[in-house]
Every structure is written in structure tokens, then in C-alpha cells.
Amino acid sequence: MTAIAVVGTAIHAPRDPKRRSLEEAMYDVGQSALLDAGLTIEDIDGVVVGANDQLDGRAIAIMMASGPLGGVTRDILSTPSAGEHALVLGALRVATGQFRTQLVAAWSPLEVTSVAEALKLGTDPYFHRALPLDELSAHALQASALEHAVPGARQAAYGVVAKNRAHGVVAYPDRASAPRERQWIEGGRPIRWPLTDTMVAPPAYGLVALVLADAQFVQERKLGPSAWIHGMGWATEPGFLGDRSLASAPAMAAAARQAYEQAGVKDPASAFQLAEVADATPYQELLAYEGLGLCGRNEWAKAEQGERFAIGGALPVNPSGGALSFNPVYCTGLMRITEAANQVRGRAGNHQRKGVRRALAHAASGFAMQYNTVVVMGDERREVRP
């Protein structure tokens, strides 16, 4: 593959969702990403979006996006399986040489009456639809399995929430979720046992966009700071929860293997200056420590107590505050990749860590992290080795 870079990004949280339509917000986020890259829509060869019909309340959600994101007359595709799959396909398309640039976007509106009910439609109609099984309850089953499998997991999970919320209030003070103090986090009301209302962030309205370009384009246009994709992996668990051991994440490990092999990462625990990982629940972040090779499950409690993954620690994880601070459900995965890219580009804002030369991004989507995507990015231009 050729060298591919993230050259522009935008994360957007409309302040007044009732007065800013999804269509207008999409236009804003796409234009902001292009502005960040120093480009215009005329420079874009193709568009890939991650769009979810149920959350958008539309039968083919990509249709409306085509206008505001510049899809008209362009080659535009959608990956409804996950917002982060749009990044994967966008990068593959640039790597073919058929395209020099791609605009990638995903969003998560609050236009449905109930996000939980909309996501419950993702259950199969014969066996599981009758159960009170939405995405959050699937996450809760995963949390329960982890609590059973790993002594001390709950205490470590409280630590993850406190850490990410402390990060979130620095990164995005205007939208960071609360509570932030551990004693309040521990005193939450169960919503999907064992998850409490203080252990997850409520669904939010958010959008994210990235601009990808090949090395020659970056050079020709003398583009600003770039995050070069060194490795990229993606893999899926089976669809039925009953077919999985929810206390483990083999697809995440498979995705990490692909990305690390391409990037030449031998020891992931020491290879990165920073990581952004899936954290729809704190248990997901714990599972990510293990699945990504950052820290075994027997060290979770120690790692949280020692603040190894806090912003001043050896490997800050989710310095953006993650989805535990701001949770636009469908696009938190693409946001993790964007945040990691911004850190490499030196454009992360309030939460920029100094000297980030290589960062790890992990995204997960679906019931109890069905889809896993791992991206390694660095400031060094490098061809991806398939």
C-alpha cells in the first residue's frame, strides 16, 4: 500500500440540536475538516460515510448526507456496520491509487424518541427481540461476565470512569459528562445491572469528519501536520451473543494483530505515547487494555490505582475523555481514531500531549463490542506493509 495520511479533522457537537438540523451539522463538520486540511471540496475524489438507518430515522441514511458532504457527482459509499469502517474503506480506497483523497464522516443524532429502542431493533426477531436487550444491556452482560471473571474489575471500572471524566473536563469542558468524583461515581443508580447511570454517559448529538490523502498529494499541496497510517486492522465477533464468551475479545486481538504486524509493533505496551480506545462502558476500556496488549487483566486494578493510563502517566488512555465523557453512540469509534490522529498532528487542543510520535486508536461498535477496528498512526511517513 502507498503511504496514507489523516490531513484534516473536525469533531462537532451542535450546541442547540433543536435549532441545528443534522443536514446543516453535516455540512459544518465536513467543511471544518476540509478547512483544517487547508483544502476545499473540489480537492476531494470520494466520500465514505458511516450512517445508521435506525438512529437517523431514514431507510437509507447515506442519501441525505450526499449533499452536505459533497457526495453529488462524487463516488460516495456508506458503511452502516460501523462509523469507523468508513475510515477503513476510505484508507483502502486511497491505497488503491484510484483516489488521491477521501472525506470520511460519521454522525449520531438524537432525533429518535428512544436511542435504546432504536438499537433494540438490532436483535434478531425470533430469539432475542422479546428480551429487554438493547445495546446497553448487551454491554451490561459483558460487564457482568468480566466482573465474574476478574476479581476487582468493578473497582478498576470506577477508576476508569473517574480517569476519563477528569480527562474530559479538561479536553471539552463544555460537554463533559458528570459525576467526576469517585465517591459519586460509585453511588450511581443501576440502569442495566451491573452498569449504573454514573458509569456511562448519556447519548449525545455529535459528528466527526476526517480528510485522507496519499503521500504525493500531501507533498504536492504542502499540507500541514499529518498523521500517517502505519497499520490498520479490523475484525468481527459473531452476531449472536450466545455464541461468544463476553469476558474475552478475540476479534479485538485479531484486529490488533493485523495492525501491529503492518506497523511493525512488537511490544504494544511500550510502542505508543498515547491511546484512544473504545469505552462505551469502563469495562470495555479494561477489555481493550488486554485485547490491545497494553496490560493483562490481572494488572487492571494496579494500573488504575497507579494512574499509568492517566494523562500524566506512562501511556495516557483516552485523554479526550472518551465516550465516558461524550457519547454520540454511533460515531464514538471514529472519534477515537480522530482524537489519536489529532494528537499525532499536534492539534488535539486542551488535551494535547507533548511529543506524541505514535498513537494507538481502537474503535468498537455493535452489541458488546462486536466490531473492532485498530489503527496505528505516527508522524513518520511510512508505506503500510500489508
Add this chain to the structure above:
Amino acid sequence: MKTSRVGIIGIGQSQFKARRDDANYPELVREAVARALQDAKRDLADMQAVVYALAPDALLGIGNAERLGVDAVGARNKRFMRINTGGATGLSTVAAGHAHIAAGACDIVLAAGGDKVGESGDSQTILNKIWDPTYERQLPLGTITMLAMSAVRAMHKYGLTEEDMARVTVKNRANGALNPNAHLRKKVTLEEVLASRYIAWPVKLLDCCPQSSGGCAMVLASERYIKDNRLEAVWITGIAHSSESYYIGDRMGNNFQADHADAHALREACERAYHMAGIKDPAKEVHVAELYAPFSNTEFHAVEAAGLAPLGKSMGMLREGEFHIGSRTAVNPSGGTLCTNAIAVSAMARVAEAGLQVWGRAGAHQQKGARVAVASGNGGDHQFFGAAVVEA
């Protein structure tokens, strides 16, 4: 930059019918996958990635129903993603699979999917939900009424008649009768088409595609893999998309941005695919066209967008005997979408049939000597268009 060649090494289509009570949704997909793998002489373990075709979730009544298809395509712990561009999904899925290989990320990829449109209740009620809830959804819009308006515009602009439309149905139904995979396999006469009841004037029942249930799968591979394993293949030499605007109103009235009689974005998609394949004069170079045309009138603008006839001339050419099997360019020799429409995979079936034709394996509906074929897919409200060139 020139991309590396991507070949088709296996093709599988399930039996398409109005109902498939014998198979649930993942089983339908699996049926097609098993046939494609057998055709490619590979098994699931060989697949390095799966790209999954599924159009609106609402047709199946399951949100992100691709998740239930993961095991049917053997994707557990493997690379997997779903594509949706409405009716163009199947071709877009092949394009995404092509990108996996052309990028150098994979050597062998499975593209697969299925749909149960025939069991969705009323697909038109569901498809009304593709329109914007504020501006256009309140209108009695469905894909039939939308494309009936295209027919009306073509009548005004080019003199299209209901008899011209009926001729497309007669041709495609005769072709479908030769294709064992087609859903509708009964020949019809011009009189029967003209006597069928109006669904949305001037579109009549027999001008419409059926609501089909079935699956389609293809195995794609890199040139290196094909040579190393001494496999037979046909080649995707061009593949591209283009898009129109979302709002139907942008294609009508004064100052329209695109003429609803035509398919300008399909023309752009075809031109891009031809350019990639090095085809300069499609009317002379293309032997078979499998063009996504769910209503008889839409085959005319698809033929013109594919460069096989000048604008407004395809009706006359069909009257004179063009576009049949055995003529210079056979259009929809499989019977096309007019005989089979399982929405998620209809456009993949177009690529699959194009592949079978240039492979010389199309059976009774084979166009003799076919070596270059074009396939297309349309999705959304006549909005997303994909085109692929397949060569022997």
C-alpha cells in the same frame, strides 16, 4: 497510478423467489456463499475479508441485520464490513471488495449478501421512508412513483411510449425464461404487458420488477493469487460510482439540476469505469450490458448512460431489434432486475451475470463471443450509481 488487477474467481446465486420459507435470512446468504466457494474451489478459511451487501435494514425488519450474517459468511474474527447504497449496494460491495485487493490489503475477498424483499410486507411503504421526513416524505413517493415521473418526462422529451416500455419487458422476460436463477421465468407478450393494470401511470404491473428473496456472492482475488494458484478468472477492469442530489425536486421544474428523464450520474459512473478499463467507444466495444433497471422505462436511460445509444435514441434502436441476445450488445440477457430484484444483491447479480457472460458460462442466455461486459447499479431515489467493466 495504475491499480493492480482484480479477478472474479467464483460466482454464486441462490434461487430467487417471492418467498423462501425454506431458508431464513442468514441461510439464504449462506446458500449463495456455498455456491460461490464451490465455483472458486476455495473454502471459507481461505477468505481474508468479507464485504457484506445489505440495503435498507427496514426491508428485513432488523437493525444492522448484517450482524446476523457474520457466521453465514464465515467472518468470525476476520475483516468484515457492510456496504449500503440502496439498490446500488451489490455493485458498491464489489467495489469495496475490489478496493481491499487493489490496495494490497488482501489477496482473496468474499463479497456476499441477501435480501428477503418478498417477505417484507410492502416494500414501497418502507421505501417511502428513504425520503426526507420534512420535505418530501409526505408525498406519495415510492420507487415506482418516482420512476413513473421519469417515464413521463421521457415521454415529453423523447417521445417514449407505453409500447416502447412494454418491449423492454417482453425482451427481458424472454431472457429471464432462459436463466435458471431468475425469479420471473414466464414469457409475456406485448399485449399482455399493455393490458396489465396501472401501478403509477404510465408504469403498469408488468413494467415492474418483482419483490424477490435470495442471495448472491462472489469471490474476488488478486492477479498474483490467481496466477500462483492457477485459477480461472475474469477481470474487473473498471469500477466507479457517481451520485445525484437527494431531493427529487432538484430534478424537476424550472432550473432543475439534473433531468429526471436521464441518468447523468450513471453516465459519469460509466465514463469513469470505462476510462479505468481503457474503453473508448462502448457502443462498439461492449458485448453485454447488465444494467440495473427495475422498471421497463429505466432501461432506456441506463442504455444511453452506458454509452450504448445516443440520448433519446434507445427506444428506436430496441424497436429495430437492438439489445436482444445475438445483437451487437445484449442488454440484460439474464432478464435483469425486471425479472429478479432482491434489492441488497440485485446490483451484485448484475456484476455476476456480466462475469458469467465474459466467462462464456451463462448457459442458455449466453451472448456468443462476449468478452467485454458492463454492469450497473442504481440506489437511493435514483441517486447513487455504480458501474463496473468485466472482461475475459
